[in-house]
Amino acid sequence: MKFECPHCHEKTFSPLQKALCGSYRGMGKPCPKCGKRATNGMTGIYFQSATSVIMIVAIVAIYLKATEKVQSSIIIACIIAGYFVLNFLFNMFFGKLVEPIRLMK
Numbered sequence: 011m012k013f014e015c016p017h018c019h020e021k022t023f024s025p026l027q028k029a030l031c032g033s034y035r036g037m038g039k040p041c042p043k044c045g046k047r048a049t050n051g052m053t054g055i056y057f058q059s060a061t062s063v064i065m066i067v068a069i070v071a072i073y074l075k076a077t078e079k080v081q082s083s084i085i086i087a088c089i090i091a092g093y094f095v096l097n098f099l100f101n102m103f104f105g106k107l108v109e110p111i112r113l114m115k
């Protein structure tokens with residue numbers, strides 16, 4: 011399973027390489043074939059905004075209901091870790107690779 015480069019249209023990015031390209035706002039990673047940079051497209055940004063809203067709501071809810079301080083901070087740490095893992099996996103398997111916004115003319 012490989013993803014298409016937005017420049018040369020060859021399937022050069024593995025899921026892991028695609029995830030490491032980062033978000034649309036970042037610098038991206040160069041294509042192994044043509045050397046031009048690619049990042050994950052807007053779907054990644056939408057997914058990230060949606061999951062960060064859920065994460066903040068969950069953290070606030072846990073914080074307000076917390077009776078055991080140590081236990082609740084462990085749960086909050088797990089939610090934050092889960093948020094990063096989820097977004098990484100989303101970039102690995104979903105969305106398209108696009109040209110980085112910083113390099114667009």
Ligand SMILES: [Zn+2]
Binds near residue numbers: 015016017043044046
């Ligand atoms: Zn390429």
